[in-house]
Amino acid sequence: MKILHIPTGGLFSDGIGTFIYSYLEYMDLSEIEVTILATNKPLLEDKLKFQVLGVQIVEIERKKSSILAYMREFLELLKVGKYDVVHVHGSSALMSIELFIAKIMGVPVRIAHSHNTTCNHILLDRMLRPFFYTLYTQSWACGEKAGEWLFKDKRFKVIHNARDVEKYSFNPHLRRVFRTTHSLKENTLALGHVGRFNIQKNHTFLLDLMDEMKCKQKDVKLFLVGEGEKVEDVKRYVKERKLENSIVFLNRYSDMQSFISAMDIMLLPSLYEGLPLVAIEWQINGIQSILSTTISDECIFTNSIQQLPIDNVSTWIKAIEDFSYINRLEKSRENIDLAQKSNYDIRIEAKKLENEYKKLIGE
Missing domain, CATH: 3.40.50.2000 (Glycogen Phosphorylase B;)
Structure with missing residues (x-):
C-alpha cells in the first residue's frame, strides 16, 4: 500500500x-x-x-x-x-x-x-x-x-x-530537574504555553496577562515553546514592556514530558482551533489548564481544563490567583484512564x- x-x-x-x-x-x-x-x-x-x-x-x-x-x-x-x-x-x-x-x-x-x-x-x-x-x-x-x-x-x-499516554504522563523527577535548571523557586508559579508564533495563538494576550501580573508583583514566570513568523515581534514586545525577567522563550523544546510536568498551569488563549493536540497532552499530564472559549470543548475529557473568554485578561488572572496545588501524579493516572476511554490513546x-x-x- x-x-x-x-x-x-x-x-x-x-x-x-x-x-x-x-x-x-x-x-x-x-x-x-x-x-x-x-x-x-x-x-x-x-x-x-x-x-x-x-x-x-x-x-x-x-x-x-x-x-x-x-x-x-x-x-x-x-x-x-x-x-x-x-x-x-x-x-x-x-x-x-x-x-x-x-x-x-x-x-x-x-x-x-x-x-x-x-x-x-x-x-x-x-x-x-x-x-x-x-x-x-x-x-x-x-x-x-x-x-x-x-x-x-x-x-x-x-x-x-x-497522543502517547506514557510520553505525556506526569513525572515528579523531571519536574524537579527542569525547575532546578531554570532556577525556579518552590513557590514560583510557572505558566506554560505551547504554540506556533502566529496570529491564531494570540501571544499578545499572554503578554498583557504577564504585564498585569508584574504590576501585582506576583512571583510568576511564563515559558513559551514554539517557533513561527511572529516570534521576533513577540520578543520585541517583551523588551518594550520590560518583561525579559518574566518570560522565557524555549523555542523548539522537544521534551514535553519534562516541560509540562514542571509547569503549574498551561494557557491557550487561541483565537480559534480545531481540536488542539496540546490540550490532550496537558490533560494526560494532569496539569490545570485554561483555554479560550473560542476553542471547541470537544478536546475536554477531564475536569483539568477551564475555559474563559479572551475579552479581558482579568478573568484569567483571577483564575491563576485561585490556583491550588493538587496531587499531579494521581490526577495524571486518573486522566490517562479517561483518555483511553475517550479514544485519545x-x-x-x-x-x-x-x-x-x-x-x-x-x-
Whole structure:
C-alpha cells in the first residue's frame, strides 16, 4: 500500500505535522510505503524524524507566485508514485488543488482531512467549496466542529488527535530537574504555553496577562515553546514592556514530558482551533489548564481544563490567583484512564487508522 500525506500548510514539528508523525510512529509500516509532500522547506530535524521511520520526504514548494509550477511537479510526483491513497490535510477548500490533480491522475482513495474551524482565505474557500465537494472520496476531521466547518451537513469521520499516554504522563523527577535548571523557586508559579508564533495563538494576550501580573508583583514566570513568523515581534514586545525577567522563550523544546510536568498551569488563549493536540497532552499530564472559549470543548475529557473568554485578561488572572496545588501524579493516572476511554490513546487509534486504510483500498 502506497500512501501520500500532504500537509498543505507545510511540514512543521507542530500541529498537522505532529498529528501525522504520531500516527505513523505507532503504525506497522512494514507493508505500507509512506511519502510526505512538504509544501515548504522543512527543517532538517523535522525531516530526519520521519526518515528514521522509513518515511520519504518530497519537497515541492506551494508558493502563490508559482502555483502552476507546483501543480506540474505534483502531477509528475503522482505519475511516478502511483499512490493508492492521497491524504490531504488542511482547513479549507484550498485542498482542491491536490485533490483535483489526484482525481485526474486516477488515485482511488482521496482523503480531505479538516484540522481547524476556520481558515485564512475565507473568500477563496467559499468560491471553491462546490468544486471541492466533488473531489474527495473520504471526508475526515480532527473533531466534530472541524468537520462541520468544512463539510457542512455532509458526512465525515472523526480521526482523534490521539497522543502517547506514557510520553505525556506526569513525572515528579523531571519536574524537579527542569525547575532546578531554570532556577525556579518552590513557590514560583510557572505558566506554560505551547504554540506556533502566529496570529491564531494570540501571544499578545499572554503578554498583557504577564504585564498585569508584574504590576501585582506576583512571583510568576511564563515559558513559551514554539517557533513561527511572529516570534521576533513577540520578543520585541517583551523588551518594550520590560518583561525579559518574566518570560522565557524555549523555542523548539522537544521534551514535553519534562516541560509540562514542571509547569503549574498551561494557557491557550487561541483565537480559534480545531481540536488542539496540546490540550490532550496537558490533560494526560494532569496539569490545570485554561483555554479560550473560542476553542471547541470537544478536546475536554477531564475536569483539568477551564475555559474563559479572551475579552479581558482579568478573568484569567483571577483564575491563576485561585490556583491550588493538587496531587499531579494521581490526577495524571486518573486522566490517562479517561483518555483511553475517550479514544485519545495513540497506540489504539493508530491501529484503527491502519485498518481503515486497508479497508479503503480493499485489502
